[in-house]
Amino acid sequence: MTLELLSSQKSFGGWHNRYRHRSASLNCDMVFAVYLPPQAEQGGRLPVLYWLSGLTCTDENFMQKAGAHRLAAELGLVLVAPDTSPRGAEVPGDPHGAWDFGHGAGFYLNATEEPWARHYRMHDYVVHELPTLVEAGFPVNERRGISGHSMGGHGALVCALRNPGRYRSLSAFAPIANPSNCPWGEKAFSRYLGGDRERWRGWDACALLAEAEERLPILVDQGDADGFLVEQLRPEALQAAAAAVGHPLTLRLQPGYEHGYYFIASFIDDHLRHHAAALNL
Amino acid sequence: MTLELLSSQKSFGGWHNRYRHRSASLNCDMVFAVYLPPQAEQGGRLPVLYWLSGLTCTDENFMQKAGAHRLAAELGLVLVAPDTSPRGAEVPGDPHGAWDFGHGAGFYLNATEEPWARHYRMHDYVVHELPTLVEAGFPVNERRGISGHSMGGHGALVCALRNPGRYRSLSAFAPIANPSNCPWGEKAFSRYLGGDRERWRGWDACALLAEAEERLPILVDQGDADGFLVEQLRPEALQAAAAAVGHPLTLRLQPGYEHGYYFIASFIDDHLRHHAAALNL
Numbered sequence: 001m002t003l004e005l006l007s008s009q010k011s012f013g014g015w016h017n018r019y020r021h022r023s024a025s026l027n028c029d030m031v032f033a034v035y036l037p038p039q040a041e042q043g044g045r046l047p048v049l050y051w052l053s054g055l056t057c058t059d060e061n062f063m064q065k066a067g068a069h070r071l072a073a074e075l076g077l078v079l080v081a082p083d084t085s086p087r088g089a090e091v092p093g094d095p096h097g098a099w100d101f102g103h104g105a106g107f108y109l110n111a112t113e114e115p116w117a118r119h120y121r122m123h124d125y126v127v128h129e130l131p132t133l134v135e136a137g138f139p140v141n142e143r144r145g146i147s148g149h150s151m152g153g154h155g156a157l158v159c160a161l162r163n164p165g166r167y168r169s170l171s172a173f174a175p176i177a178n179p180s181n182c183p184w185g186e187k188a189f190s191r192y193l194g195g196d197r198e199r200w201r202g203w204d205a206c207a208l209l210a211e212a213e214e215r216l217p218i219l220v221d222q223g224d225a226d227g228f229l230v231e232q233l234r235p236e237a238l239q240a241a242a243a244a245v246g247h248p249l250t251l252r253l254q255p256g257y258e259h260g261y262y263f264i265a266s267f268i269d270d271h272l273r274h275h276a277a278a279l280n281l
Numbered sequence: 282m283t284l285e286l287l288s289s290q291k292s293f294g295g296w297h298n299r300y301r302h303r304s305a306s307l308n309c310d311m312v313f314a315v316y317l318p319p320q321a322e323q324g325g326r327l328p329v330l331y332w333l334s335g336l337t338c339t340d341e342n343f344m345q346k347a348g349a350h351r352l353a354a355e356l357g358l359v360l361v362a363p364d365t366s367p368r369g370a371e372v373p374g375d376p377h378g379a380w381d382f383g384h385g386a387g388f389y390l391n392a393t394e395e396p397w398a399r400h401y402r403m404h405d406y407v408v409h410e411l412p413t414l415v416e417a418g419f420p421v422n423e424r425r426g427i428s429g430h431s432m433g434g435h436g437a438l439v440c441a442l443r444n445p446g447r448y449r450s451l452s453a454f455a456p457i458a459n460p461s462n463c464p465w466g467e468k469a470f471s472r473y474l475g476g477d478r479e480r481w482r483g484w485d486a487c488a489l490l491a492e493a494e495e496r497l498p499i500l501v502d503q504g505d506a507d508g509f510l511v512e513q514l515r516p517e518a519l520q521a522a523a524a525a526v527g528h529p530l531t532l533r534l535q536p537g538y539e540h541g542y543y544f545i546a547s548f549i550d551d552h553l554r555h556h557a558a559a560l561n562l
Contacts (some may be wrong), residue, residue: 001372010506064542067348190349225291261345 003137006031012073013038016063021133025125026086027118031265032130033059035069039076040124047143047279048078048134049169052126052159053150055184056104057084062149065261066268075276078140082130084151086119090107100184101191107179108155109203111192118247120192127159127166145169145275149264150228154179156219157205157238164214169278171219173264177238180204184232206241217248219274221267223257282427283399284418287312293354294319297344302414306406307367308399312414315341316350321420327416328424328560329359330450330553333407333433333440337385338365343430346542349549356557357478359421363411364420365432367400381465382472388460389436390484392473401473408440408447426450426556430545432511435460438486438499438519445495450559452500452552455507459518461485466513498529500555504538553556 006018014037022208023030038044049072051062059081062068072079085106092115110119134140146167146211148156153175160170179185180200189200201207222235229235235251242249257263287299295318300541309469315459321327330353332343340362343349353360365371366387373396374383415421427448429437434456442466443450461481470481482488504515510516516532538544 009539009541010504010547011535012547016543065345067351067546069543070348078290173364223291256291258290260290262290262297262350265348265350266291267294 003133009271012069014040014069014073016069017060022147023086023125023129025121025129028088028091029085030083030086030125031059031065032080032082034134034138035063035079036079036138037073040078045139045141046076046078047145047281048080048131048140049145049147050126050130051081051276052108052146052148052152052155053081053084054148054152055084056099057152059083061261065265067265068268068272071269071272072126075272075281077188077272077276077279077281078177079137080130080134082126082208085122092116101188105151105188107188107192107203109153109192111203112199113192113194116192122155123159126155129161143168143279145279147171147173147271147275148175149173150233151176151184152184153177153220154185154205158203158208160216161205161208161212162202164212167216169275170216171274173191173220173267173271174222174228174233174259175205175220175235175238176233178204178206178234180207181237182232182234209238209241209247210228210245212245212247218242218250220249220251221271222251222253223259223263224258226254226258226263226266228259243253282362284414290367292316293319293350295350295354296398297350299340304367304410305407306402307411309367309369309372311364311367311406312340313361313363314344315415315419316344316353317419318354318357318359321359326420326422327357327359327424328494328558328562329412329421330426330428331407331411332360332362333389333427333429333432334362334365334435335429335431336365337380338433339385340364342542346546347549348511348546349553349558351392352550352553356510356553357558358553358557358562359419361411363407366403371516372400373397382469383448386432386469387441388432388469388473388484390473393480394473394475396497397473398481403436406441407436408444422451424560426560428452428454428552429456430454431514431540432457432465435486436459439484439489441497442489442493443483445493448497450556451497452549454501455503455509455514455540456486456501456516457514459485459487459515461463461488462518463513463515487518490522490528491526492517493526496528499523499531500552501530501532502552503532503534504540504544505536506538507540507544509540
C-alpha cells in the first residue's frame with residue numbers, strides 16, 4: 001500500500017503530515033492526517049488516538065482547530081484523523097447536494113444498500129484498513145484510542161462498542177448518541193442500511209450498549225447551548241442505556257457551550273488525558 | 282457608535298464574540314472579533330492584545346487556529362482581532378483579483394493615492410478607531426499590546442513604532458520586516474502610497490527603528506522552513522536595523538517551522554507571556 005505524502009508541517013516539535021492513498025474498503029482515494037509528536041523520532045512505538053470528525057468535515061478541521069497538538073506533544077500521543085466519507089467523482093453523493101448525507105457524511109458504518117454499498121464502508125476503513133496502514137507505516141504500537149465529534153462521536157462510540165478489545169479508550173464530544181431516533185440518523189440509516197430498523201441497531205450506540213461485552217469507560221462532553229442537543233444528539237438516551245446495564249459513562253453537560261470547535265478546544269485536554277491514562281502514557 | 286453582535290461562543294470559560302460596525306476611518310462596514318476571558322465578568326478592567334492577521338485572512342483565522350484562548354483565559358488577557366482590510370462592494374480591490382493587494386491586503390497603512398485613499402486607512406482604524414470602540418464597549422483598560430503575523434507582523438511593528446507610548450508590548454510572527462524591499466511590500470506601497478520611496482519609510486519597520494523614540498522590546502519568531510523567508514520577510518534586515526540603534530529585539534529562528542498557523546500555535550504561548558509580563562498580568 002502506497003502512501004503519498006501531501007504535506008508536512010512542523011507543529012509543537014512534532015509533525016503534522018497529510019497523506020493520500022487508495023482505499024480498498026472504500027474503492028476511492030482517501031486523504032488522512034497524522035500528528036506525530038516529537039517522541040516519534042526517539043525510537044520507541046507510541047499509542048494512537050483516532051479522531052472522527054462530524055458532518056461536512058475533512059481530516060483538517062480537528063488538526064487546525066482543536067488545539068490538540070500541544071498536549072499530544074507533551075504526552076507522546078499520535079493523532080490520526082481520517083476524512084468523514086468516501087469522496088471523488090466516482091462516489092455517489094446526496095442527489096440534492098445536501099450536507100448531511102453522502103460526501104462528508106459517511107456515518108462510519110458499512111452501507112448495505114445500493115448505490116451506497118460499494119463505497120460507503122467507513123466502519124471497515126476506520127476500524128481495520130486505516131489502523132493497518134498506520135501501524136505498518138509509523139512508529140506506533142497497537143494501543144488504540146478513539147474519539148470524535150457529533151457524527152464522529154457516534155462513530156467513535158459505535159466503532160469501539162462493535163469491536164471489543166480493539167480500543168483501550170473511548171470518548172466523544174456532542175455525539176449523535178441515538179441515531180435511530182433523530183432526523184440526521186434516520187435520513188442516513190434509511191438510505192445506507194434500508195428501511196428495516198432492526199438492522200439499524202448494530203449502528204446505534206444506545207442499542208449496542210445494551211449488549212456490550214466490554215465495559216470500556218466512556219467520557220462524553222456536551223454543551224448545553226448546543227443548538228442540535230435536543231433534536232439530534234440526545235445524550236440522555238445514551239445515559240439511560242448506560243445506566244440500564246451499568247456501563248461506566250461520564251457525561252458532562254458543559255454550561256454555555258455550543259457545538260463547534262471552540263467547545264472542543266475548551267475540553268480537548270481532558271479527553272487527551274482520559275485517553276493517555278488508558279493507553280499507559 | 283453601534284456594535285452589532287454577530288455571534289457569541291463560549292470558549293475556555295470566556296466568550297468569543299464577533300461584531301459588525303460602521304467604520305468612520307474606512308468608510309465601510311467592518312467585522313472584528315473579541316475574546317473575553319472569564320475574568321472579564323469579574324468586575325475589573327483587563328489589558329488587551331491586538332492581533333493583526335496576514336494576507337487573505339479575516340478576524341477568524343487567529344481565533345480559530347492559534348490556540349490562544351487557553352492561555353489568554355488563564356492570564357486574563359483580552360484578545361482583539363480586526364479584519365485585514367476594508368471590505369465590501371464599495372471598496373475597490375485589486376483590478377486583477379490578486380490576493381496580495383486590496384481586499385484582505387490592507388497592509389495596515391493610510392493610503393494616500395486614489396482610488397485607495399478613501400477606504401484604505403487601516404493604520405488609523407487599528408491604532409485609534411478600534412481601541413476607542415473596544416475601550417468604550419468592553420471591560421478593558423488602556424494597557425495595550427500588539428502582535429501579528431506576516432503582513433500583520435509588519436502591521437504590529439509599524440503601529441507600535443509610529444506611536445510611542447500607545448502600546449506596552451510588541452511581538453510578531455514571521456513579519457514582512459522590510460516591506461520597502463520585497464515584492465509584496467513594493468507592490469502594495471507603490472499603489473497605496475505612490476512611487477516616491479522616501480514616503481515609504483514611514484511604513485517600514487526597519488526605517489522606523491532607526492528613528493524610534495521608544496525602546497519597546499520586540500519578540501519575533503520566524504520559521505526557518507518558511508517559504509517566504511528569503512524573498513518576502515527579511516528578518517535579517519530588522520535585526521540589522523535594531524542592532525544599529527541598540528533596539529532590544531529577540532529574533533528566534535525556529536528550525537523546521539513554516540509560515541502557517543501550526544507555527545503560530547507552537548509559539549503563541551511564549552508571545553502571550555511576553556505581552557502579559559509587559560501588561561502587568
